[in-house]
Amino acid sequence: xxxxxxxxxxxxxxxxxxxxxxxxxxxxxxxxxxxxxxxxxxxxxxxxxxxxxxxxxxxxxxxxxxxxxxxxxxxxxxxxxxxxxxxxxxxxxxxxxxxxxxxxxxxxxxxxxxxxxxxxxxxxxxxxxxxxxxxxxxxxxxxxxxxxxxxxxxxxxxxxxxxxxxxxxxxxxxxxxxxxxxxxxxxxxxxxxxxxxxxxxxxxxxxxxxxxxxxxxxxxxxxxxxxxxxxxxxxxxxxxxxxxxxxxxxxxxxxxxxxxxxxxxxxxxxxxxxxxxxxxxxxxxxxxxxxxxxxxxxxxxxxx
Numbered sequence: 614x615x616x617x618x619x620x621x622x623x624x625x626x627x628x629x630x631x632x633x634x635x636x637x638x639x640x641x642x643x644x645x646x647x648x649x650x651x652x653x654x655x656x657x658x659x660x661x662x663x664x665x666x667x668x669x670x671x672x673x674x675x676x677x678x679x680x681x682x683x684x685x686x687x688x689x690x691x692x693x694x695x696x697x698x699x700x701x702x703x704x705x706x707x708x709x710x711x712x713x714x715x716x717x718x719x720x721x722x723x724x725x726x727x728x729x730x731x732x733x734x735x736x737x738x739x740x741x742x743x744x745x746x747x748x749x750x751x752x753x754x755x756x757x758x759x760x761x762x763x764x765x766x767x768x769x770x771x772x773x774x775x776x777x778x779x780x781x782x783x784x785x786x787x788x789x790x791x792x793x794x795x796x797x798x799x800x801x802x803x804x805x806x807x808x809x810x811x812x813x814x815x816x817x818x819x820x821x822x823x824x825x826x827x828x829x830x831x832x833x834x835x836x837x838x839x840x841x842x843x844x845x846x847x848x849x850x851x852x853x854x855x856x857x858x859x860x861x862x863x864x865x866x867x868x869x870x871x872x873x874x875x876x877x878x879x880x881x882x883x884x885x886x887x888x889x890x891x892x893x894x895x896x897x898x899x900x901x902x903x904x905x906x907x908x909x910x911x912x913x914x915x916x917x
Contacts, residue, residue: 622658624883624909655684656691674705676760707732735759752836754827770815829867847882865895869902883909
């Protein structure tokens with residue numbers, strides 16, 4: 614089974630603290646690295662986590678609040694200093710032009726790699742990346758400005774051939790591929806050999822969803838239904854529910870309610886307000902609704 618894990622680079626929120634870095638995560642899928650959000654100091658966190666920056670494939674920016682994008686100048690500069698030459702794709706809302714163009718003009722001149730800005734739709738689900746092994750979708754969240762969540766999904770593998778049965782029924786080689794994709798086999802005398810006798814199921818595709826920043830929003834449930842791992846912001850404790858509503862953020866309990874509604878397997882909560890020096894209260898609130906909840910921590914690695 615190929616790698617599919619999440620490394621937390623930052624799990625804080627807008628106000629800087631000495632406890633947490635601003636939001637950023639690395640998704641390692643099939644030896645490709647995808648960066649979600651890029652708060653201040655992201656490139657330093659990547660160094661601390663011994664990230665092979667040459668493997669960085671693409672960036673995904675959820676929205677254009679500073680705590681999610683202020684690390685871009687430093688990261689782009691670091692990639693240039695490391696001698697990157699391959700294209701870098703940045704998926705974000707189209708307004709990122711206003712941020713990136715001055716940065717490229719004044720701070721990151723003469724870089725040897727091309728930056729491709731790929732706009733995402735803030736209003737609906739969209740397939741934004743696909744190759745032979747993975748698909749990545751964006752979908753709308755509920756925040757003060759246009760904000761998107763991201764869904765990383767393995768492509769379903771072909772069924773596995775049972776060699777003994779293929780030999781027994783003398784299946785021609787030219788028909789093997791169709792059988793891997795679920796087809797039955799018809800013998801020369803017209804007998805139908807069902808696919809279930811000839812194959813075993815392939816490995817179930819794994820899925821990871823990222824939801825930050827967002828108010829409590831059951832509308833996102835169809836987009837994240839049944840994922841293996843969900844990251845959902847939990848900026849506040851339930852005692853600050855009014856503040857959460859006012860700022861279009863979620864409480865830890867609300868994050869757990871979304872996880873329960875979506876029938877996900879595991880939940881990570883993060884994007885913690887600077888008011889919390891201890892996070893046990895947030896974890897306890899979430900676990901009271903969804904027991905399989907974990908805290909995001911800088912440097913933490915979660916397998917999907």
